[in-house]
Amino acid sequence: MNVVIVFFAKNGFDRAAQGVAGAGRRLANELGIKMQAVIIGAADAALMEATQGVADGVTIADQAELHEYQPELYLSAVTQICQGLAPQAVLLSNDTYSQEMAARLAYRLGGSAAGDVTAIVVSDTHIRAYRSVYGGKAEAVIELKRSPAVLWIRARAFDPAPQHDSTAEVTHAALTLPPAPTRIVERKSEAVSEARLEDAQIIISGGRGLGGPEPFEELKALAALIGAQVAASRAACDSGWCPPTWQVGQTGKKVAPKLYLAIALHGASQHLAGMSDSKMIAAINTDKDAPIFKHCKFGIVEDYRKVLPLLKEKLAAANK
Amino acid sequence: MNIIVCLKQILDPDIPGRDFKVDPLAKEAVRGSANLVTNIFCENALETALQCKEKIGAGKITALCFAPESGEDVLRKALAMKADEGVQVLNDGAPNPDPLLVARVLAAAIRKIGTFDVVMVGRESGDWGVGQTGGLLAEELGVPYVGFVDHIEANGSGVKLKRQTDSGFEIIEAQTPLVISITNDEHNVPRVPKTRDVMMSFRQTLTKWSVGDLGVDTSESYYEVAELGIPIKESACEFITGDTLEERVGQLAEKILAVKRAL
Ligand SMILES: Cc1cc2nc3c(=O)[nH]c(=O)nc-3n(C[C@H](O)[C@H](O)[C@H](O)COP(=O)(O)OP(=O)(O)OC[C@H]3O[C@@H](n4cnc5c(N)ncnc54)[C@H](O)[C@@H]3O)c2cc1C
Ligand SMILES: Nc1ncnc2c1ncn2[C@@H]1O[C@H](COP(=O)(O)O)[C@@H](O)[C@H]1O
Numbered sequence: 001m002n003v004v005i006v007f008f009a010k011n012g013f014d015r016a017a018q019g020v021a022g023a024g025r026r027l028a029n030e031l032g033i034k035m036q037a038v039i040i041g042a043a044d045a046a047l048m049e050a051t052q053g054v055a056d057g058v059t060i061a062d063q064a065e066l067h068e069y070q071p072e073l074y075l076s077a078v079t080q081i082c083q084g085l086a087p088q089a090v091l092l093s094n095d096t097y098s099q100e101m102a103a104r105l106a107y108r109l110g111g112s113a114a115g116d117v118t119a120i121v122v123s124d125t126h127i128r129a130y131r132s133v134y135g136g137k138a139e140a141v142i143e144l145k146r147s148p149a150v151l152w153i154r155a156r157a158f159d160p161a162p163q164h165d166s167t168a169e170v171t172h173a174a175l176t177l178p179p180a181p182t183r184i185v186e187r188k189s190e191a192v193s194e195a196r197l198e199d200a201q202i203i204i205s206g207g208r209g210l211g212g213p214e215p216f217e218e219l220k221a222l223a224a225l226i227g228a229q230v231a232a233s234r235a236a237c238d239s240g241w242c243p244p245t246w247q248v249g250q251t252g253k254k255v256a257p258k259l260y261l262a263i264a265l266h267g268a269s270q271h272l273a274g275m276s277d278s279k280m281i282a283a284i285n286t287d288k289d290a291p292i293f294k295h296c297k298f299g300i301v302e303d304y305r306k307v308l309p310l311l312k313e314k315l316a317a318a319n320k
Numbered sequence: 321m322n323i324i325v326c327l328k329q330i331l332d333p334d335i336p337g338r339d340f341k342v343d344p345l346a347k348e349a350v351r352g353s354a355n356l357v358t359n360i361f362c363e364n365a366l367e368t369a370l371q372c373k374e375k376i377g378a379g380k381i382t383a384l385c386f387a388p389e390s391g392e393d394v395l396r397k398a399l400a401m402k403a404d405e406g407v408q409v410l411n412d413g414a415p416n417p418d419p420l421l422v423a424r425v426l427a428a429a430i431r432k433i434g435t436f437d438v439v440m441v442g443r444e445s446g447d448w449g450v451g452q453t454g455g456l457l458a459e460e461l462g463v464p465y466v467g468f469v470d471h472i473e474a475n476g477s478g479v480k481l482k483r484q485t486d487s488g489f490e491i492i493e494a495q496t497p498l499v500i501s502i503t504n505d506e507h508n509v510p511r512v513p514k515t516r517d518v519m520m521s522f523r524q525t526l527t528k529w530s531v532g533d534l535g536v537d538t539s540e541s542y543y544e545v546a547e548l549g550i551p552i553k554e555s556a557c558e559f560i561t562g563d564t565l566e567e568r569v570g571q572l573a574e575k576i577l578a579v580k581r582a583l
Contacts (some may be wrong), residue, residue, distance in 0.1 A: 072464055096485045100467040103419070105453030111364075112542045115451050133448050134349055135333045137340045140448075141547040146540075181464045182498065186491035196487075202576075203583050226580050238562055240506035244470070244484050249445060251361075251503065253486075259579040267449055269337055270446075276553060280579065282572075288559070291337065295558040300572055316571035 003028040004087040004148075005055065006078055008069065008097060009041030009317060011061070013050040015199065016093045019155030020077060021054040022234045024091050025162070028056075030122050037168075038081050040074055043065050051172065053163040054270040059085070068187075069097050073178045079108045082148075087111075089120075089127055092152040093259050094254070099152055113150040114142045116254075118157045125152075135250055136273030154254055156198060157277070157312035190243050195229065197248070203257045203277070204229035205248060207278040208235035209264025209285070210304065216242050218308055219263065231255065233265050249274035264304045267292025321379040321496075323369045323475060325403065326441045326453070329394045331355075331447035333513055335537045340550070346550040348416060349447070358394045361442025363510035365502035366398055369440055370511070372472050379406045383431055387411055399521035400513035406526040407433060409534065416448065419445050428534035430461065433443055433471040438479065438497040440550035443503045464498045470505040476505060494569035505580065520577035 005024040007017050022143035025264070028035040037055035039047070042062045051058050059075045061155070074097065082090055084103070090105065092098035099115060106113035119130035121141075127149035133140045197203065204223050206216055219230050231253070232246040248255055250273040267290055276295055277283070281301040283292045284307050293299050295301065300307060332355045341350040366383065373379045383398035386409040387390045395406030409429050411417065417425075430439060439461070444451035458465035470489075471482040481492040484503055502508070513521075533539065562568040 025327055071466060090506075096468060099451065100465070102457050104465060107420075107456055107459040114543065116449070123546070131449075132551075133548070134331075134340065134342075134448055135449070137337055137550065138349070139344050139549055139551050141544050143546040144457075145543050160505070180491055182466055182494040184490045184492050187485075187488070197546040199423035202579060213431045226576060227583075228433075234504065238504055238506055238509055243488075244503075244505050245486070246486060250449060258583065259576065261576065262378040269333070270333065282575070285573075293557045294554045294558075297555065298558040298560060298572075298575055299331070300560050300568060302553060302565065302568070303323070304563060307572070310566060310575055311576075315576065318577050 001031070001033045001088040003031065003033060004036050004038055004082055004085050004090045006090060006092050006098070007037060007039045007047070007051065008074070008095070009039055009043040009047060010069070011093070011095060012044070015157035016095065018159040018160035020091050020153060021161035023034050023155075023158040027089055027091070027120050027122070033088060037083050040066055048170070050163075052168040055168045057171070059171045059173050061175055063174065065177055068184070070180050070184055071100060071182055073177050075101050075104055075108070075158060076177050077175055078105055078281055081173055082109055083138045087148040089149045089151065090149070091218050093155045094152055102150050102152045104196050106148075109148055109150065109312050110146060111148040111150050112144040112146040114144060115152045117151045117153040120151065120153075132273055135268070135270040136276070137269045156254070156256065158286050180262050190245050197229055197231055197246070197253045197255055200229040200255065200257050202261070203231050203235070203255055203275075204261045204263065205231040205265055206230050206236055206242070206263050207233040207265025208239065209266075210236065210241070213241040213303070218312070222308065222312055222315065225312065225319055229269065233271050243293040265292060266290050267295065279301055321376060321437045322382075322435060323372065323373065323379065323432055324382045324384055324436045324439045325362065325366045325369050325398070326385055326439065327366065327385045327394050327398055328359045328442070328445050329356050329385065329391045330359045330445055331449040332357045335362070340549050342550055344548060346547040356390055356393065357443045358397055359442050361444060361446075361502060361504065363539075364441040364504045364508045365442050366401055366403060367508045367510045368470070368472060368502050370402055371508070374391050376474055382407060384426065384429055384431070384433070385409070386422060388415075395526055396521045397513065398472045399524050400518040401511055402517065406524070408526055408528050410528060410530050413531070413538065418542045418544070419450050419452045420456055420540065421536070421538055423453055423460050424536050425531060425534060426453070426457055427460035429529065432529070432534060438472065439497070439499045441501050443501045456498050458499035461497075461499065464494065465500070466492055466494060466498065467501045469500045470503055470508060472500070484549065496532075
């Protein structure tokens with residue numbers, strides 16, 4: 001039996017991949033079994049080296065059809081490789097593709113899946129996954145009844161794995177892939193130049209109370225002054241004031257910056273689910289009873305329109 | 321295009337945290353005085369389907385719900401939004417059946433409904449937030465699956481999809497039939513039904529089946545909720561005070577700058 005961790009080469013050995021490896025290693029140790037890494041796509045030397053340094057074995061499928069993600073092909077590839085590795089658990093990251101794949105992979109392997117997992121424990125022989133439910137208002141422990149347990153995890157919630165001295169052996173898998181009834185024909189990234197929201201140290205986030213797209217421009221200007229990134233609530237994204245990639249929350253990005261400044265944002269549990277792990281939360285809101293304040297270190301009860309111009313002035317002055 | 325939209329009835333996710341309670345023995349939320357509502361992503365899905373049908377000017381939208389008697393409200397609302405038909409599979413078993421069972425029930429109902437081009441589900445439900453029904457359903461039906469779609473249009477004999485990714489979006493060409501999950505964006509905010517259509521919806525007949533009618537095997541367990549609890553995570557907020565706004569914002573700026581300097 002093995003714990004299998006799945007990497008998509010395009011993502012590299014990012015913080016999320018490190019978290020997956022860390023979670024995998026701890027689980028493998030607890031179960032007393034080995035950890036095998038699976039890489040799909042064309043891996044660069046850095047990814048290979050890092051993966052060989054954390055896993056006990058590496059299987060890579062990098063044939064041309066797998067250089068870019070295609071849902072049916074990647075699913076087939078991961079399934080085929082897992083079938084040869086006798087997995088007791090398969091851990092995936094929290095990117096779009098892992099989320100899209102997890103349940104189907106579990107189905108094909110005869111196992112059970114759980115998503116957005118924040119902790120994994122073993123109880124008797126069963127694997128249990130912690131995850132938040134009811135829009136972040138409650139936490140559940142889910143016992144997976146079939147094997148393998150296929151878990152996509154909130155990767156940054158897990159510490160990275162230690163690198164070992166030895167270098168794991170690499171197996172190249174040559175797979176027969178099915179025809180693809182779905183094809184991604186165009187890929188578009190917004191603001192490629194910006195760092196990822198998940199990696200931001202300071203985030204300024206705007207809610208529906210901003211009232212329109214223009215204030216988001218002011219938030220951007222503010223953010224530029226302190227090297228912060230801008231995020232938003234679902235209500236602001238749904239209003240079309242900012243792109244969906246800015247959404248933080250249960251069904252948006254999960255972030256944990258040093259400071260999260262929420263402006264005219266209520267703090268619904270579904271929003272908190274994406275940012276309550278922040279080191280420090282602060283808010284500007286006209287309503288002193290807004291739930292966001294219950295999670296704040298500090299805050300101002302005031303109309304943001306009065307606060308922002310002054311705040312900008314003061315932060316700009318400090319930059320001089 | 322024939323579209324089947326799966327709609328789930330859930331406990332109102334907007335109830336404030338202070339009113340939210342769980343029953344740790346039953347491992348369920350306590351309903352209390354909260355309403356039952358249609359899961360928001362299911363309404364986003366129905367809205368996406370309606371817009372697609374309106375654009376093509378033809379096709380049929382069937383709303384499908386697996387729920388106890390109360391689920392009828394979900395289907396009435398779907399009809400009021402202008403879905404063509406409503407099908408309910410009555411759930412007289414566990415209030416929160418496991419994801420594989422739900423997928424098996426929905427798959428059996430879809431086979432009984434007959435031909436379809438697209439099955440739509442929400443990206444996840446606002447109660448248990450499982451996010452697996454779409455994928456499991458696709459596997460049960462033996463068709464492809466695409467997640468996080470926010471727009472669909474006809475494309476030759478298949479469909480063209482736009483879906484959200486971590487960093488932007490992708491355009492996907494797909495053959496039908498297939499299952500897709502729908503996520504929210506500014507264009508699929510669910511419409512509010514007209515009063516007249518709400519009245520009309522009560523005159524339409526719903527199709528109702530039992531799990532027994534569908535011959536679904538309900539014995540296998542996929543997963544079980546072992547524990548359910550409410551984490552306490554509140555902190556005492558320091559509300560910044562001062563004689564003038566200028567002074568207060570000055571303190572705010574200082575606190576922000578302190579974080580920045582410590583990076
Ligand atoms: C299944 C599900 C998943 C969801 N996922 C997410 C998610 O991932 N992310 C997310 O954000 N939401 C999510 N939601 C939605 C969530 O429940 C809330 O509806 C949403 O977060 C509200 O956004 P908001 O705080 O910007 O808006 P509102 O609730 O409208 O709050 C606006 C706030 O602005 C304040 N305000 C107004 N004017 C001013 C002013 N001039 N100055 C200062 N303050 C002002 C108000 O006091 C209020 O607190 C989800 C909901 C469901 C059901
Ligand atoms: N009981 C149900 N009846 C109809 N559709 C459902 C049901 N449960 C889940 N779904 C569909 O699956 C989606 C995702 O739900 P879940 O996988 O439970 O998070 C929902 O948005 C619905 O479209």
